[in-house]
Amino acid sequence: MKVLCLSGSARAASFNSALLAVAAADLASRDIDVVRVAPAELTALPLMDQDLEAASGLPEQARALKAAFHKADGVVLACPEYNGSVTPLLKNVIDWVSRPDEALPAPACFQRRPMALLAASPGALGGLRGLRHMREILGNLSAMVVPRQFALAKAGDAFDAQGALRDSKNQEAVAGVIDDLLYWMEAIHGKG
Numbered sequence: 001m002k003v004l005c006l007s008g009s010a011r012a013a014s015f016n017s018a019l020l021a022v023a024a025a026d027l028a029s030r031d032i033d034v035v036r037v038a039p040a041e042l043t044a045l046p047l048m049d050q051d052l053e054a055a056s057g058l059p060e061q062a063r064a065l066k067a068a069f070h071k072a073d074g075v076v077l078a079c080p081e082y083n084g085s086v087t088p089l090l091k092n093v094i095d096w097v098s099r100p101d102e103a104l105p106a107p108a109c110f111q112r113r114p115m116a117l118l119a120a121s122p123g124a125l126g127g128l129r130g131l132r133h134m135r136e137i138l139g140n141l142s143a144m145v146v147p148r149q150f151a152l153a154k155a156g157d158a159f160d161a162q163g164a165l166r167d168s169k170n171q172e173a174v175a176g177v178i179d180d181l182l183y184w185m186e187a188i189h190g191k192g
């Protein structure tokens, strides 16, 4: 089984990328094939532009991301919260990946695909409000967004120097989200 892991922040010291790394390590410990999308692959995407799309089709970076989503049995998204909602970086990825082309019709990358949501913020809510919006956006694309999610509050104090979560309860919360993701991956795709 293969899981695509993607962070909605390209910031070098991103808390969301750090939380995603914890989730990726948990997945790897369960013999899941982890595919990490590098932030540079996301920042290289042009801003969604229908004139550009009409003139030259999907950009190469968008086609590569579509293929990565399509090949994955499941997806983990680490979603920073900007002004109570999703980051433009992540929304831009979703907008491009949602577009049809000759290789993959529009819903193919999202429909029935199990997706798990994480968030991290220095704030007290951990980015929880942004996850509500993300869940709605992905639901409209017919993704199977797993019920359990985790928003890491006070992220500035949450990691040790090695990038591990200091509080075992937070580690368990990440593991719980991964449990849910794997449950739905197996239910939808079967073991393999």
Ligand SMILES: Cc1cc2nc3c(=O)[nH]c(=O)nc-3n(C[C@H](O)[C@H](O)[C@H](O)COP(=O)(O)O)c2cc1C
Binding pocket: 009, 010, 011, 013, 014, 015, 016, 017, 080, 081, 082, 083, 084, 085, 120, 121, 122, 123, 124, 125, 126, 127
């Ligand atoms: C434009 C902007 C808006 C933000 N709005 C929120 C917000 O609504 N809620 C919140 O918890 N943090 C908010 N923040 C702070 C981010 O949570 C913080 O910068 C966080 O570190 C971003 O995630 P990252 O560490 O993965 O890059 C905002 C930051 C920016 C730049």
